[in-house]
Amino acid sequence: MRRAVVTGVGVVAPGGRNREEFWQRIVNGKPAVRPITAFDASPYRSRIAAECDFDPAEYGLTPREVRRTDRFVQFAMASATEAVNDAGLETGDEGERVGVSLGSAVGASITLEDEYVVVSDRGRRWQVDHSHAMPFLYQALVPSSAAAELAGRFGARAQATVVSTGCTSGIDSIGHALRLIQDDEADVVIAGASDAPITPITVACFDAIRATTPANDRPEEASRPFDSQRRGFVLGEGAAVLVVEELEHAAARGARVYCEIGGYAARANGYHMTGLRPDGAELGDAIGDALRQARLNPEELGYISAHGSGTVQNDRHETAAYKRALGQAAARTPISSIKSVVGHSLGAIGSIEMAACALAIERGVIPPTANLTSPDPECDLDYTPLVAREARIDHALSAGSGFGGFQSAMVFSRLREAA
Structure with a gap:
């Protein structure tokens, strides 16, 4: 392929x-x-x-x-x-x-x-x-x-x-x-x-x-x-x-390569225009499919760029989706939401978050989730509060959730030949 x-x-x-x-x-x-x-x-x-x-x-x-x-x-x-x-x-x-x-x-x-x-x-x-x-x-x-x-x-x-x-x-x-x-x-x-x-x-x-x-x-x-x-x-x-x-x-042509697109999947929940199923099933399914296309085990993920909109419904739905798709690896994977810094630009934000993933892989830094000072007890994963972290990232996942029931996930990976 x-x-x-x-x-x-x-x-x-x-x-x-x-x-x-x-x-x-x-x-x-x-x-x-x-x-x-x-x-x-x-x-x-x-x-x-x-x-x-x-x-x-x-x-x-x-x-x-x-x-x-x-x-x-x-x-x-x-x-x-x-x-x-x-x-x-x-x-x-x-x-x-x-x-x-x-x-x-x-x-x-x-x-x-x-x-x-x-x-x-x-x-x-x-x-x-x-x-x-x-x-x-x-x-x-x-x-x-x-x-x-x-x-x-x-x-x-x-x-x-x-x-x-x-x-x-x-x-x-x-x-x-x-x-x-x-x-x-x-x-x-x-x-x-x-x-x-x-x-x-x-x-x-x-x-x-x-x-x-x-x-x-x-x-x-x-x-x-x-x-x-x-x-x-x-x-x-x-x-x-x-x-x-x-x-x-x-x-x-000797181009510099940031990363490879390893996998992409999208789902619709067929449920509600603005509501989300609390179990995160469709988003979790999209994440799992994207990982399978990239031939990755969940343990190999180095970073997740979360949808992280800052609504109770979405944050809890997304947390459930990560646990569903990644199993025990969900608790060990650094996650953050850059919407805490640049807001939610609707259709544009997914590409902005993918740009962040490409730069994170190239530069070995996980951006933080700003303003995360008192975590929601039901959002109990590693959401990288306040301070960025240096880390080698070979594989980054971005997840998105949209009104209308749209659920998408994409994996960026360090080019295998370069790695």
Whole structure:
């Protein structure tokens, strides 16, 4: 079977404008959460978020690109450019073997909401006036515009796809890239996910189901995965893009390899839109399947990047899934949630967490779970509280869980030849 490796990493995240700033932020366990500045959030229950300090011009985006694209597309373009440069990849001459796989949960929600305000005269008109809409409104309507922008930017002429499976979109998009490589549909796939959901409508949606935290008085301490004092997750934004490449293709051009994609599996619980079965069966099954594909025993895992959203339901469900899938090895495996630092950027977070796994393998450091000062007694695994650890990591697992019942798992491994 054709093997897929990661040869480039690009990240735009809260508190980190690029890959290195992101890595330093999560390793230091310094949360990038603050009161929302994107709009007046005073009427809302949850008024804090992990926002990106993002200037598209700094990333080489032209005024025309900025004009026609939503913030989530700009995040994707910036992180993809960093990843492609990191990989030393020249895509022009072999674009027919280069693909795009991009995940997003909510797409261009900022542009759609802003433009609705305009064409409806701030909601006063039921019959909206299209003549006041921006000329690129259709591109905001279809999430596929993000994949199209990346394909055009890098001359990728193989399959270009958008994956939208809620909060597992970031893992699933890389999983789709893996399949494209294995099926000989592409030699290189620019893969990852992006979301910019910090908008009034998104904040209102999560307020309605009380999923986000109301701990507005101390933003830096509000995201508390696996902690008994947690009160919900913190909304975030950002993107991560990886260059996923067929191993022999990467070797032929002398590319540096971060890691190999060892296994990927996804499940649906068919149970409830927002509810989770307490036994963690489906997530545990996805984890077990990913490990089998990677030909690993649970004892071989060196690190788990947890979904770790900071809700009671999810944290306990996830703990049960690890115990179910890993058995006794669950208690001995270091686990952490970087959402404690960068918040929950919905569809993007899975790719951001996979970027963290690639860097953890390369650099031998396990990022900590920030704000974990009083662990939930029912979350009794090693969730790496407060302080990073140095450790050799040959195999890292990332698990994701999304509204709608989506459950995904992916294994990154140190390249066997290098090991």
